[in-house]
Amino acid sequence: MDKFVVSARKYRPQNFSTVVGQAHITTTLKNAIKNNQLAHAFLFCGPRGVGKTTCARILAKTINCENQTKDGEACNVCNSCISFDAGTSLNIHELDAASNNSVDDIRSLVEQVRFAPQAGKYKVYIVDEVHMLSSSAFNAFLKTLEEPPPYAIFILATTEKHKILPTILSRCQIFDFKRITNNDTVEHLQEICDKESIKADKAALHVIAQKSEGCMRDSLSILDKIVSFTNGAVTYTNTLEHLNILDEDYYFKLLDYLQQQDLSSALLMYDEINRKGFEGDMVLDGFSEFLRNLLVSRDAKVAMLLEVAEDFKQKYLQTAQKIPAAFIISALNILNESELNYKQSRNKRLHVELTIIKLSYLQQALELVNNDGVVSKKKLIDGAKTIAFRALPIEKLKPSSVEKHGEQEAQLKQPVNRQPQAEAKLIIEEPSPVIKKSAHDTAPGNTSNATAATAAKPTLGSLSKIRQQIAQQNQNGSNEAVQITEDELYVCWGLFIEKLRNKSNFSAVTNFKAAELKVIDNNTIEIITQGEIHKAFIEVERADLVTHLQQHFNNRLLTYQVLVIEKEDTAVETDIPLTRKQQYLKIIEEYPLVKELKERLKLELD
Template identity: 70%
Template structure:
């Protein structure tokens, strides 16, 4: 039994003509070999699995070939080519920089470069994953890379060009490899299937190419797995099953539900997908890509960007003709936002279902208006109509009411209109409220007494009058207890409030309240002067509590204050001595108990 070799190794290109999708590089290298214009250092950079190491090996084999073809290809028959194919050539050295990235490894490499090749013209050193070298290893490699011996050629390969030092880049001839297109991948896979006698659908091969995302090595690995899974029969269905990819037919059904505004079809279809084990973000991402393909299909100029199999291409074009571009853009925006917020959603299923509901109702949310040659979106908020309710029929009460009651008259009038088949606009829906019989209020006599039927006398005072009398009485009492508003008492109240702020650990408030200056406008208004807006904001945040405190201290509920900001840009801070009065006011602001001590002792201060 022969040993199995994976397709990526078995069908690895052996000359430049068999390299897939990199003609811009292979042509340059062949011309350089043919014209004897080889650089001493090359840097091959690009995505994984696109042929960097393969081209490096072909270049190393070709430049040492003894019988090159006229177009610059290796003959594959001479001793040098045969020894290279068998892996016994002494002129080619490969170094994996991922595992040999130290300074000592590079120094060992530099020492080997001094020896000339015993057979052949060049010694080629291929350093793969060169970006993994340490900074010190790069520095040790600089001088040799700049001025190597005439027989030494370096080929560096990397997937991350930005990690390489600029000093290395400037010493190399750089070749940028590109991703393999889907069509090139499909053609190469079909060629391999023919050689291996594998029955494969073109649609299945196209799915493999899309899944590989431009990496030919990944495409060949996927092909090997599916061949083992299906025993050499590649169909569209078993390829989707193996790769866990959602069938595009589901997206066409989602589009039909969206255009028909059928929420039930969309949710049932998502439930079917969910039971198959597909995650919601895969559905959102796939549907967004589907709508992108529809947008691409609408314009013949960009239809070439539609990378789908031939079996689906015509179907895309037919659906794109029926869909409006503005609606597709709005749907794409909704799907993009839903995909971004998917990870943060706790209920993933509900998040996807809400997105599908929005998509089904998108035509009701916006209206397309023709303005010149373009279609513009317009919200339908202005044209929304209120819900029409059913007309209510009047209900007649059979309850007897006293004479003079308006309710009985209204009922009799309503029933009379009904008998005579007379319908007024008000009869369509009428709310009938029964009015209670209230005895008329007798005006208050001079002595505030009213005599009733049983001969007793009662005092009749309305509730509103009672409240007004109580408020007036309280105001009179408060006016008698109002403290006189003077500067000394004001600073005492101010200091007490500062103490309350200190108890609350509001140190910023204490600092700003201390720096404020106080003044009296009139008996019911206080003026607070601050130096800047910051102090003003601190005082304003305490407005409610401060007014309550001042009104309680002076027993004056009409007392209020205003804050004034006086900023002096050219203010120079000078330490001037405080007057005796200023010193006293500052002391009682800090220690309000001193004021109480002065009042109890009856002291009179001489300012």
């Protein structure tokens, strides 16, 4: 029985032409070899499993080949190539910096550099995971890396370029490897399956490529596991089962339930998914990616970003045209918020179910509106169903007639036919004002007014307050407006300041006291403030202030405007104590003989 070799080692590329997905690297290296323009130090950086070490070995093999092809490839038949493939070549030295990261390891490497190759042109030193070297090891490597012998070439490989010292980076030619695309991975896996006589579905290989996330080594390892799991037949169903991936058909069905607002079916589907062992965060993440693919599929320009199996592409394109963009964008927002809060929630299942409930009723909650090129959200309040009330024809009551009010209440008790096209409205009756009882009204023989007053008394507590407010407003509206004068205005202003003081809003009291008032006309008042902060305190109380002014002057049209006039700061003169010299000058100004006395006695000021 032959010893099993994993596909990642068995099918490791031996030439530049067989390297997958790194054409920009291999072309540059082949041209450098053909033109004899090789640098003395290379730095290969990029994600794991994309071919950094492989390209380093191919480069070392090619530059020592005795019969290079015209394209700059190794011949694979000369003694150098054969010894290299067998692992017995003395011209290549590999160092794992993860386990040999000390200064002594680098010094032993530098000692080996002094010896010229016995066969071949170059000695190649490959240092893998070079970012694991210590700072001392880096410093010990600097001089040799900057000025190596003409036969020595260093190839450094790393997955974390940012951890390497800038002095090392400046001495190397840097090659950035990129992740391998899904299409390149699928093609390479299909070639291996053909060589190994493995039956593999294209959709299954695409799932493997997505799971590997651009790492060829991972994709080959996954393929080996699935081949062992399925006994040589790689199908879409077996691949999903082995990789623990949720089938996209579930997401299509879930989307249909959400569009139909079939919450029961959606929750039952999530229960089925949960019983299969899929975690809630996996469902949220998978559904987010599914909606992202739908959003991409809506526009033909960006449909190329759709990375799904060919069998599902047409289904995505058809479904994307039926789903509005407003639903997709809003659903993505809800799912993103749910994923962020998933770890903090105690009941994971309830958290996911609440998200499904939100998505079920999302399309009747809001929509996207395009206003002059600006996309904004609009709540669908107008389309919401209202409670049906009976339309009642009610005439406005006159405050002077109590009998008319009694007739109006009698009309309220009679049923009225509702028009089929009339919009339902809730109409609140305006009550008549309270009539004060006089001595004549309370006499035993006078019962008509007492009966009318009893009929006008409200019966419901909450409705009676509304009726009293409306009655008070109507009563105020019936009186004539009070003439606005500055004296009366300041009286009204003081009453409002007292209200603020009763609320313990002392900062507003201070600012209201500092304001100046001016009457513009019968409907406009001007408030003069000393700055924007002063104005802000007054604007905060705008609603209460307008109501207070209108009620005081009995004028519903009364309003005010705030004017800011910043006054110049007047510095307050304060008594500053004089220094000794200033005191002396002031004294001799009044008494000149003091100066003469000071000079004769030769006194000095402290």
